[in-house]
Amino acid sequence: MAPTHPHVDRPQIEEARFSFSDHLYEWVSTVDHKRLGLMYIVAALVFLVIAGLMATVIRLQLAFPNGKVVDPDTFNRLFTMHGTTMVFLVGMPFVAGLSNYLVPLMIGARDMAFPRLNAFGFWIFLFGGFLLYFSYIGGSGLSGAGSAPDVGWFAYAPLTARAFSRGASTDYWILGILVAGIGSIASAINVIVTTLSMRCPGMTLNRMPMFVWVMLIDSWLIIIALPPLSAAQIMLLIDRFLGGNFFNTQSGGSAVLWQHFFWIFGHPEVYILIFPAFAILSEVIPIFSRKPIFGRPAMVGAVASIGFISLGVWAHHMFAVGMTSWSNTFFTASTMLVGIPTGIKIFNWTATMYGGKIRLATPMLFCCAFLFQFLVAGLTGIMLATGPFDWQLHDSYFVVGHFHFTLVAGLVFGLFAGMYYWFPKVTGRMYSEKLGKWHFWLFLIGVELTFVPMHFLGFLGMPRRIYTYAPGRGWEFWNLIASSGLLFQLPAILIFVWNVVHSALRGKTAGDDPWDAWTLEWATTSPPPEYNFETLPEVRSSRPLWDLKNPNDPDWRFE
């Protein structure tokens, strides 16, 4: 930088005199990866609360037989919007937000590779979300009463055909998700390029933090798996607006083809969603066990192989549509194959903890619960991967229980671990450990109460997506238990929100490195300055801060 001329007057604005509109302008026009990352995460949390409240209404409706809380049409809209929001407006922005905030810090870069593309990605995602929710007002055209999409989050053909889905609600579903998807792809390309081109000196791929590795492969999955959904949605638009025949069975089109296209996206998508949890666990468990991660190369290999195998398992969602027995066999086998790298990961996390000096702070508690719960979710996944077993339980509450166990008892626990772990870095203040533990235990009890009974309901034959049920089928007890989980989950979330807001404003100052951690984001101040690092760091091992703190026993001697 050229030396500043003493006579040049720079416009100086006192921070204290920033008006609300100044702040707003700063946030709206920012290209800083940390602010964009935070905006992604805040937007995701807001959508999480909205979709969570929808789930609350659903559970209230199902708590007792012959529920009268909502009518059937509203119920269809509720589960459609709940699923769509959770996947596209909560899970995806969490992927983007976490990788945006942390990847540049962890690899010792000043920003993402394409900061403006990054801002574009966030805003187009946000407005995609608004577009989806605008359907509540404009779903039947502006003149008519609004209605949200009611075709389920996977919008199976021919339910989405003009004849069966009148009005514009399905179009809002298509366009909102299409637009938000463009943002996800933009952000994924950005993460990949940042990882490949922006690493600080010495940060070879072998030394890259596990978090960055997992998010790299996650972004790879996004750019491969999201375009099929966009393509299928464009085809659906052509069907709905131009009278095309892609999924129109009356002129030879195939409704099953939509299922194939959707799940070619949809199955990798569930790995896209769970990967951030893998990434967070791979950082949190070593720090709170005071041991480097066990079997690092095997861990990277496992993630990479999930990144490829998961592209070839999609039709296990379709055993019940009548594929050939060869297809059924292939997809059963490939799905079980994914269990191997996933098992390696769980083994390695456990082995990292084995013999470690474990600190059971809130992030670690969430990680421990994740290990148990995700294992159960994985095992029910293996059960459902078996074709004949799936025929029995397809479209039952067993499936609902299975994927809520992966996504809530798994992913959400991982996300909470991550949010508590990096909270001091992001805000510069410490959260309340006591409230964190209350949050953990209440949420744990609530989640178990809500989602374990769903498995039993599936065995008892309760189908998915029914808006109510008659008494006397043996479903009353478990449904009531499932709904009662809300009594624990809702206070837990309230405690979390209070903890975050209160601690961010009034918490104790955390310092730069409260966890005595080893990756580069803890080398800079909390919160990090806009430029992240005054001088770009140089690293010599996968634990640069360990080297710094233990100059007599640095890691690079053993790598």
Added chain:
Amino acid sequence: MDAVLAGNPPSVRSDWRLPDRGTMGVIFLIVTESALFTIFVVAYLVYIGKSLSGPYPKDVLDVPILASICLLSSSVTIVFAERALKRNRIGMFRAWWFATILLGLEFLVSTGLEWRKLIYEDHLTVSTNLFGTTFYSLVGLHASHVIVGMVFLLLVMLVTLLGFPIHTQERRVKFLSWYWHFVDAVWVVVFTVVYVIGR
């Protein structure tokens, strides 16, 4: 930080090289675009011969030989243009660039004429049958990529004609030419699927 690490392995700071971010960005843009095209190609392949009513491809489709030759050779002319730019011969660059635009334009015009014939004479629209739906979608998706490429080609042409220094933008010209090669490669696939296998 470095002071603490005295006596460490030698610093790699001075010769630390990573791939260019623009290059990586374009490569992964092309990867994700390929995934998009793959699904449309698969849809076309799945629906070959599944139309319940005419017109059928063998009755109405003519192989667009001239247009294909034009589009493929535009990939050659754009390489010549790039080379001229590298040697700083702006006149040559403009000439080859202009040739690329003309060839691309000829492709678009002949696609337009083909569609006009199909719509007005053969009464094949996107809603007529499965062939119409998949044909217009796949060829249209490709053509829209050609149009995007044309917009950028014209932009570069405009920049050079107005006398702005284009040789400082060599990198971006290179990325544009990669995109153009990609669009050409997709045409090879579309051509094979639509006009060879599909007929």
